[in-house]
Amino acid sequence: MIGVDWGSSGFRAYRLAADGAIRDRRSVACGIADLQPGDHAALLQHDIGDWLQQDRDGPVLLCGMIGSRQGWVEAPYLPCPVAPADLARHMTSVTLADRPALIVPGLSCERPDGSADVMRGEETQIFGLAATLAGTAMLCMPGTHSKHVWLRDGRIERFATAMTGEVFALLSRHGLLAAMLRPAPAGTDMDAAAFVAGVARSGRPGGLLQHLFGIRADRLFDRLAAPAAADLLSGLLIGHELRGTDWGAAGSRGPVTIVAAPDLARRYHMAYEALGIAAQSGPEDAAARGLYRLGRLIREDLA
Amino acid sequence: MIGVDWGSSGFRAYRLAADGAIRDRRSVACGIADLQPGDHAALLQHDIGDWLQQDRDGPVLLCGMIGSRQGWVEAPYLPCPVAPADLARHMTSVTLADRPALIVPGLSCERPDGSADVMRGEETQIFGLAATLAGTAMLCMPGTHSKHVWLRDGRIERFATAMTGEVFALLSRHGLLAAMLRPAPAGTDMDAAAFVAGVARSGRPGGLLQHLFGIRADRLFDRLAAPAAADLLSGLLIGHELRGTDWGAAGSRGPVTIVAAPDLARRYHMAYEALGIAAQSGPEDAAARGLYRLGRLIREDLA
Numbered sequence: 001m002i003g004v005d006w007g008s009s010g011f012r013a014y015r016l017a018a019d020g021a022i023r024d025r026r027s028v029a030c031g032i033a034d035l036q037p038g039d040h041a042a043l044l045q046h047d048i049g050d051w052l053q054q055d056r057d058g059p060v061l062l063c064g065m066i067g068s069r070q071g072w073v074e075a076p077y078l079p080c081p082v083a084p085a086d087l088a089r090h091m092t093s094v095t096l097a098d099r100p101a102l103i104v105p106g107l108s109c110e111r112p113d114g115s116a117d118v119m120r121g122e123e124t125q126i127f128g129l130a131a132t133l134a135g136t137a138m139l140c141m142p143g144t145h146s147k148h149v150w151l152r153d154g155r156i157e158r159f160a161t162a163m164t165g166e167v168f169a170l171l172s173r174h175g176l177l178a179a180m181l182r183p184a185p186a187g188t189d190m191d192a193a194a195f196v197a198g199v200a201r202s203g204r205p206g207g208l209l210q211h212l213f214g215i216r217a218d219r220l221f222d223r224l225a226a227p228a229a230a231d232l233l234s235g236l237l238i239g240h241e242l243r244g245t246d247w248g249a250a251g252s253r254g255p256v257t258i259v260a261a262p263d264l265a266r267r268y269h270m271a272y273e274a275l276g277i278a279a280q281s282g283p284e285d286a287a288a289r290g291l292y293r294l295g296r297l298i299r300e301d302l303a
Numbered sequence: 304m305i306g307v308d309w310g311s312s313g314f315r316a317y318r319l320a321a322d323g324a325i326r327d328r329r330s331v332a333c334g335i336a337d338l339q340p341g342d343h344a345a346l347l348q349h350d351i352g353d354w355l356q357q358d359r360d361g362p363v364l365l366c367g368m369i370g371s372r373q374g375w376v377e378a379p380y381l382p383c384p385v386a387p388a389d390l391a392r393h394m395t396s397v398t399l400a401d402r403p404a405l406i407v408p409g410l411s412c413e414r415p416d417g418s419a420d421v422m423r424g425e426e427t428q429i430f431g432l433a434a435t436l437a438g439t440a441m442l443c444m445p446g447t448h449s450k451h452v453w454l455r456d457g458r459i460e461r462f463a464t465a466m467t468g469e470v471f472a473l474l475s476r477h478g479l480l481a482a483m484l485r486p487a488p489a490g491t492d493m494d495a496a497a498f499v500a501g502v503a504r505s506g507r508p509g510g511l512l513q514h515l516f517g518i519r520a521d522r523l524f525d526r527l528a529a530p531a532a533a534d535l536l537s538g539l540l541i542g543h544e545l546r547g548t549d550w551g552a553a554g555s556r557g558p559v560t561i562v563a564a565p566d567l568a569r570r571y572h573m574a575y576e577a578l579g580i581a582a583q584s585g586p587e588d589a590a591a592r593g594l595y596r597l598g599r600l601i602r603e604d605l606a
Contacts, residue, residue: 114504115514115520117520118520146512160513161513175472205415205416210548244509
């Protein structure tokens with residue numbers, strides 16, 4: 001079978017053996033924005049046309065922002081709780097090289113603050129990971145929009161998204177603090193002490209809006225160097241994200257599983273440690289496994 | 304005497320009678336940025352040269368960002384607690400039309416989160432207001448960088464700054480939420496229900512970073528119209544600002560005094576009401592009175 005994880009900045013395509021092993025993979029830096037109807041199929045034909053030709057029987061599955069309103073076709077959100085079989089039964093079909101290709105739906109849920117929440121793409125990764133986790137667990141998937149996910153008995157029970165990465169990027173590029181931060185040059189190690197100080201500060205009196213201004217004042221009095229300020233801000237935001245997460249049943253679900261690239265995963269490990277919450281690392285590239293698992297469920301349903 | 308409140312976007316100059324009455328006032332939209340040494344004196348000569356000519360005996364006082372590192376000359380920060388007489392004794396002198404002009408120092412303080420805090424310009428407004436308040440009070444001065452101020456026995460005991468207005472501007476102009484918000488057209492009334500819903504949401508489970516993403520999800524499901532989303536965001540941020548403020552001794556200091564232009568003051572009144580905290584409006588243009596008060600203290604010191 002063929003699986004494609006197509007997000008806002010590009011796609012990763014996998015050619016999978018019958019046992020789920022990755023036989024081949026390709027990455028293309030072409031996000032979903034600025035594509036016209038018809039472009040999606042043409043792009044896949046161009047980049048994985050040989051796979052489609054050679055592997056005519058297996059299912060083709062796509063997940064990620066490709067199923068959003070701005071994507072190929074909208075694959076409606078499924079409300080939580082959701083099991084892998086629910087996803088397999090609610091695929092949205094498109095035509096690719098004269099055969100159907102299936103788009104995985106996103107998930108929605110209700111949050112305790114009264115608002116809705118959504119994910120698209122992570123659900124496939126989560127079910128890819130879940131094969132290697134206990135059925136009841138907590139996941140942390142940090143990034144531009146960090147996801148905290150509560151798994152129970154192999155189903156996604158609920159989740160909460162925090163705009164941590166995006167707010168960090170906004171504050172680093174625009175406004176008062178931007179001129180006062182200087183991320184360390186590539187290859188330089190992060191300032192771990194400043195990061196941990198930021199996590200600690202997130203728990204002190206005052207809210208995030210107050211804590212942000214403290215960075216400005218500390219810079220003004222040279223209490224904080226510019227690269228340290230960037231790591232302190234990072235710790236402050238991640239600290240607020242984790243403190244804003246409902247840990248109600250966390251302990252009973254075992255350590256939180258962090259799914260992120262190594263640099264970001266390291267920050268979250270440090271933050272969880274500072275908060276006294278047990279955490280472990282999950283495998284990074286779980287989308288291929290999730291697509292394989294969903295593909296197998298679809299075959300079983302058809303069989 | 305002559306008083307000038309010179310902030311980042313322009314200055315307001317006041318010609319004051321011996322009893323403090325404002326005899327004349329002028330506004331010039333010329334902020335402190337992009338000025339070279341020498342420009343400040345030349346600008347004042349150009350815009351209030353006639354006052355300087357006619358009123359050669361009284362003191363000339365300047366407050367605001369003009370005393371910052373990016374201003375005319377840096378007037379060092381005085382650490383809290385600070386009384387009006389402390390300000391009067393720590394002016395920084397510059398030469399204007401062959402006479403001394405005095406720049407009011409800014410204030411600094413230590414915050415319970417371990418960071419520093421600063422203000423510049425507000426201290427003069429506060430002592431202008433303090434003449435009309437009990438000596439022990441709490442003030443709220445909302446804006447790009449909102450100030451909460453604890454007055455005790457006529458002195459500024461401490462204060463805390465929140466980046467509320469700036470974060471609202473960043474989120475409205477850049478990033479994911481910007482495209483989903485549409486502030487109501489000028490002249491249209493705010494959506495008070497959406498604003499109050501935002502204040503309420505700020506107290507629910509999840510932190511600010513989680514609550515922000517809820518606006519995105521609610522827009523996606525059309526639970527929220529674009530102009531309502533802007534007011535909900537405003538309520539959410541102001542709610543987090545006020546909940547992040549330490550109200551320890553607030554009740555014993557009487558109602559919080561809000562100092563802001565009418566539109567913003569209305570939002571804060573609604574937010575305080577939603578939180579069950581008594582609030583009242585203070586006079587808006589208190590800088591002239593503060594400059595007058597400081598000028599009189601300087602005269603008494605010299606006498």
